[in-house]
Amino acid sequence: MSFQAYLDNIKTKTGKTPEDFKKLAEAKGFIQSGELVKTVKATEITNWLKQDFDLGHGHAMAIYATFKSKPE
Structure with missing residues (x-):
């Protein structure tokens, strides 16, 4: 599963x-x-x-990764 797929699944599940x-x-x-x-x-x-x-662990870590990334 790609990183974007994780984020898409999180949006579908939580609306966020x-x-x-x-x-x-x-x-x-x-x-x-x-x-x-x-x-x-x-x-x-x-x-x-x-x-x-x-959220599952992998999905929670994906959100954490977005917190750690620097804005482009």
């Missing part, structure tokens, strides 16, 4: 885009000034996505 998740992560304090807070672990984010949005 990576940008939507980024805004939610900012509200939770995982992201500040557009960047991941250095003390936040991937596990904290993936656990949140699994619990609140019923």
Whole structure:
């Protein structure tokens, strides 16, 4: 499965885009000034996505990867 396919499946399941998740992560304090807070672990984010949005580990990691990527 391609990375884009993961993101498409997440949008279908949750109705949310990576940008939507980024805004939610900012509200939770995982992201500040557009960047991941250095003390936040991937596990904290993936656990949140699994619990609140019923994502699997791979899909949660795909969202985490979008948080880590630099805007183009």
